[in-house]
Amino acid sequence: MRIKKLLSLLTLVVTFSAAFLPAQSALAATDKESQAISVVTGKININSADAQTLASSIKGIGLKKAQAIVDYRDANGPFINIQDLASVSGIGQKTVAKNADLLTVK
Known part of the structure; x- marks a missing residue:
């Protein structure tokens, strides 16, 4: 029992x-x-966000370009400012400008 x-x-x-x-x-x-998206500002940290978060948060960025952002960051180190995002192949100044209010590098 x-x-x-x-x-x-x-x-x-x-x-x-x-x-x-x-x-x-x-x-x-x-x-x-929460580390990738600020609770206070709601901005996406392009230095810590994963590809899925980037793709779902940045206008004009799909999963393939989001993965290119992560790969670029891994190969070249963290972005100094959000304009550096335009250094990623396939991402231009217009995309950066369109999303500037959503992004941070903190």
């Missing part, structure tokens, strides 16, 4: 733990995203 109770309790703990792990992953993703 005690073994059945212990097994039931163990099953309950394992079930609860398995249900809790995806929530922890979601919290970690939210924390990472």
Whole structure:
């Protein structure tokens, strides 16, 4: 009888733990995203945002160009100012100007 109770309790703990792990992953993703998007200003940090965040936030930028931004940043270091974004192949001054109020390099 005690073994059945212990097994039931163990099953309950394992079930609860398995249900809790995806929530922890979601919290970690939210924390990472909050570093990329300022809570105070709502601006996207082009030096810390991942490709998905960049693609969903910057007008005229799809996932392919967003990945090019991340690749450029990885190869050349952080952007000094938002105008440096135009150094990425396929991104011009017009795109930067259109999104200037949404972007930061902090």
